[in-house]
Structures are given as C-alpha cells and as structure tokens.
Amino acid sequence: MGDTERSTLWLGIRAGAGVGKTRLTEEFLRHAQDQADQTVQIHRGYCESYLSAEPLQPFLQMLRGLDGLHEAPPELFAAQHSAPGQRADALLTLLLALARRRPQLVFIDDLQWADDASLRLLHRLRAGAERDGLPLMLLTASRPLPSTAT
Numbered sequence: 001m002g003d004t005e006r007s008t009l010w011l012g013i014r015a016g017a018g019v020g021k022t023r024l025t026e027e028f029l030r031h032a033q034d035q036a037d038q039t040v041q042i043h044r045g046y047c048e049s050y051l052s053a054e055p056l057q058p059f060l061q062m063l064r065g066l067d068g069l070h071e072a073p074p075e076l077f078a079a080q081h082s083a084p085g086q087r088a089d090a091l092l093t094l095l096l097a098l099a100r101r102r103p104q105l106v107f108i109d110d111l112q113w114a115d116d117a118s119l120r121l122l123h124r125l126r127a128g129a130e131r132d133g134l135p136l137m138l139l140t141a142s143r144p145l146p147s148t149a150t
Contacts, residue, residue: 008129010138012111021141025107028139032105041098042105047113055084055117058108059091066094073097088121095136096128103135111142 015021032040043065045058054060063079066072075094082090098104108114108122122138129136 008126008134008136008138010126010140013139013141014144017143021143022109025109025139025141029105029107032137040103040105042107043095044107044109046109047111047115047118049110049113053113053115055115056087056091056121058114058118059121060087062106063091063094073101088117088124092121092124092128095125096132096134099129099134099136100132103137105137105139107139107141109141111140112145 013021013024029042029044033042043062045061047053047058066076069076073094075090075097079087079090079094095104095106106125108118111119114122122140125136126138128134
C-alpha cells in the first residue's frame with residue numbers, strides 16, 4: 001500500500017479454530033510493515049465472546065494504542081474524549097483522518113464475536129475510505145459461526 005496507491009481493500013479470512021489464522025495474519029502484518037518501510041500505520045483489535053466485552057471493543061483497543069502518537073491529529077483528542085453516544089462517529093473521523101495522512105491497515109481478530117456497533121463502524125469505515133479514495137486495508141479474521149439449522 002504505497003502512497004501512490006489510493007484504494008480500499010477488505011481481506012477477510014474465515015476458517016475453523018486451529019488452522020493457522022493467527023499465524024497467517026501475524027506473518028501478513030509483519031510482512032506489510034517490513035515492505036512498507038514504516039509508511040503503513042497498523043492498527044490491531046480483537047473481539048471477545050464474553051458478554052462483558054465493551055461496545056466497539058476492537059476500535060477502542062486501537063484508540064488506546066494511539067496514545068502518545070507523534071504529531072497526533074486533533075481527531076485523536078476528540079475520539080479519546082468523545083461521549084459514548086458519539087464514539088463511533090469520532091472513531092470513524094479519526095481513522096479517515098489518519099488515512100488522509102498515510103496508508104492505514106486495520107486488523108480485527110475474532111470478528112465473529114464483534115458487537116453490532118463494531119460491525120457497523122467497520123462497514124462505515126470501508127464506505128468512507130472508498131468514497132474519499134483513501135489508502136485503507138481492512139484485514140479481518142473469523143471463525144464460521146456454527147449452524148443453528150437442525
């Protein structure tokens with residue numbers, strides 16, 4: 001994802017437990033960082049299956065990972081101090097602002113456990129980046145949900 005490439009991509013990996021999704025994604029992220037010569041900013045988040053998981057959990061993990069960001073945009077402060085009802089909009093604004101500066105790679109693991117707010121934000125992020133022609137790659141890993149059909 002070089003500076004001259006202006007595209008939005010979403011790569012979703014779906015496979016059962018124990019087949020190597022984590023190893024594959026870790027290798028991909030390491031390779032992306034190495035090949036990009038530090039030009040790609042990588043964000044990581046994961047979803048938990050616990051009922052106590054906070055709404056927007058993977059994106060809030062990414063937000064906490066941005067603490068101390070050098071030359072932070074004003075959108076970072078706004079997202080960090082946003083009210084819960086405005087948090088999704090603030091996170092969307094922040095990630096799009098970062099993509100205007102340099103290519104972004106957003107990785108969410110265990111997407112099958114994502115809350116509805118996280119899934120909506122993920123789709124809004126893709127749509128916003130596509131609309132604005134921003135360099136963004138979404139990488140998600142998930143397990144197939146068990147069939148409920150009998």
